[in-house]
Amino acid sequence: MLPRLDSEYVASALLHEAAAWAAAAGHTADGLALEAASSAQWRRVGVEGGPDGQGRVHFDRARASIDEAGRAEAESRGRAMGLADALDRVARLLGTA
Numbered sequence: 001m002l003p004r005l006d007s008e009y010v011a012s013a014l015l016h017e018a019a020a021w022a023a024a025a026g027h028t029a030d031g032l033a034l035e036a037a038s039s040a041q042w043r044r045v046g047v048e049g050g051p052d053g054q055g056r057v058h059f060d061r062a063r064a065s066i067d068e069a070g071r072a073e074a075e076s077r078g079r080a081m082g083l084a085d086a087l088d089r090v091a092r093l094l095g096t097a
Contacts, residue, residue, distance in 0.1 A: 008041070008044070008045050009045050009047075011041070011083055011087065012038060012041040012042050012044075012047070014087070014090070015034060015037060015038040015041055015083075015086055015087065015090065016035075016038040016042075016055060017055070018034060018090040018093070018094075019031050019034035019035040019037070019038050019055065019059070020035075020058045020059065022034055022090075022093055023035070023055075023058040023059050023061065023062040024058040024061075027093055028062045028065055028074075029066065029070060029073075029074040030074075030089065030093055031058065031059065031062050032059065032062055032063065032066070032071060032074040032075055032078065033074040033075065033077045033078035033089070034078060034089065034090065035059050035075075035078065036074070036076075036077075036078025036079045036081075037079065037083075037085075037086035038078075040078070040079050040081075041083055041086070044083075
């Protein structure tokens with residue numbers, strides 16, 4: 001159980017950083033969706049709230065740049081993603097960088 005939990009913790013951290021990058025790089029909806037997926041994953045591994053830091057600035061800017069309906073759709077989409085789907089989305093986004 002411990003190795004799986006460790007790998008899920010690392011994946012959660014990777015997902016959070018990728019979400020912050022996406023938001024900062026102008027992939028607003030994807031950044032917000034991945035932030036929501038990251039938050040759900042952090043809760044799954046028992047960390048409430050996940051990491052804070054510079055990513056928060058990027059998420060706040062992304063939220064301010066999108067309308068309410070777009071934000072709600074992105075966050076809903078992110079909460080519905082499983083870890084594999086979220087990491088797949090990250091891989092596709094990185095391919096566009």
